[in-house]
Amino acid sequence: MVRAVSTPLRIGAVAFVVLTGIFLLAPLFVIVGVSVSESQFISFPPTGFSLRWYEAVLSSDAYLNAAWISIQVALLVTVTSCFVGGAAAIALHRRKLPFSGLLSTLFLSPLVLPTIIYAIGMLMLWSAIFGPVSVVTLWVSHTIITTPYVIRTTLAVLSESDPFLEEAAQTMGASRFQRLRLVVLPQCLPGLAAGTFFAFNISFDEAVLALFLRKPGMTTLPVQIYGQLEFSPDPSVAAVSSIMIGLTVLLIFVIDRMLGLHRFAST
Template sequence: MGSDVMGSDALLNPGLPVRVFAWIMLAFLMAPVLIIIPVSFSSAQYLSFPPPGFSLQWYERFLGNKDWLAAIWVSIQVATLSAVLTVIIATLAAIPLVRSDFSRKTLIYGLLLAPMIVPVIITAIALYFIFARIGMGGTVIAIAIGHTIVVMPIAVVVLSATLQGVDSRLENAAMSLGASRFQAFRRVTLPLIAPGIISAGLFAFLTSFDELVIPLFLGGPNAQTLAVRIWNSVMLEIEPTIAAVSTFLIALTVLIMVAANLLKKARRWA
């Protein structure tokens, strides 16, 4: 009996070895970030760590190059459009999946989650043939649609879970007081699921901004995203400019996550 109690206590209090292992894994995951940031400020003409000196030359080369700036602008367009499409479609899909009961519900839910199982390269090849046939290859819209398909499953899961936490009787109460179904959704349900919508939109934006395979197949000379520009640069030359671009992406991700956290706190205080 005493040994059982001690065993349960050990499970509840994993102790020092587990905490040490967790910190080692965290350090392992953070090591590339802790290396790439100093390298981006290196005065050397090649990738080296530790850097021999401090210099902003690689940021000047990155932000002063029209090709890099054009790639950033394309990525912003693609990521914004993908986030908007993802939020709209995922919301419209999550509402009937959560609030309705119909015979093909499991099948439709499985189809929406299929992109999680199918390799991205298979999706990219299929979309390449489709968009090439209709003359949309190499466009921002084509890349955004491809990213929307890839991100859609996670967005549907997030919004479905959010909707399940909202009592449908609140909508019924609003409609009983004279509101239409659309008014009840817009004024009651939509504000309640706003955190889920924000989370899904941010996830879609960040995933689209960093995704490489879809733009490789669907992009073109006039629609080269930042991820593709990085890929081409790595294939052709190795210099600390790549470290500066990587640091820029890390900073962008951190800023977006901080902004999202502040927005959620502001909504909670409102």
């Protein structure tokens, strides 16, 4: 028989959840509050209400160019990670590759490697083999650190999939490509969606790699924000951050409309 939870324990659990939520969300509200302040400096609580900093950001060539570079790299990384990570997850799930356990560990190794060490190593390797860094350098380096997320989420979905569906399709005469397109990929879809969501956000928000693997005229949005904070901090930084928060919420809303958050979160 399950014992009833005592009232003090229930109150303590609710208080813990509420305090945790406040601790996680309070910085976001502070950022949004600072972004609409009339002050010339970063301060909270905000003094007055103004959208001047959003206007300054949207009319700034430095911010717009940096955002465009970040979006380009993030989209390239998302597509590449989806294809590479999805294919690797399917192959690892079927366990038809030799040394699949070793390959699984190798694919997931970027998750435990410190980013700054990887950035320095990538800079030295790329400079020695290919020469000056470029957008391609960011594309390749971001893909390496985001692909494990696609593999993990896709493997999580495949581990709960019905293995007999593909056998049934094969029995009914479906070719290998038809089985992949009509059976395997629909089963992978929630995991691929979750993985691509992580890949896009991680690539778009990655600052350490972009800091080491950049050249004049190739500044991503996170590096632009850090530079603004270092040399001339003002509420425009908060305005950019608020826009990024809004885009993340919008992306989650799109995923909810397409897949449902319950399927997305289950991965």
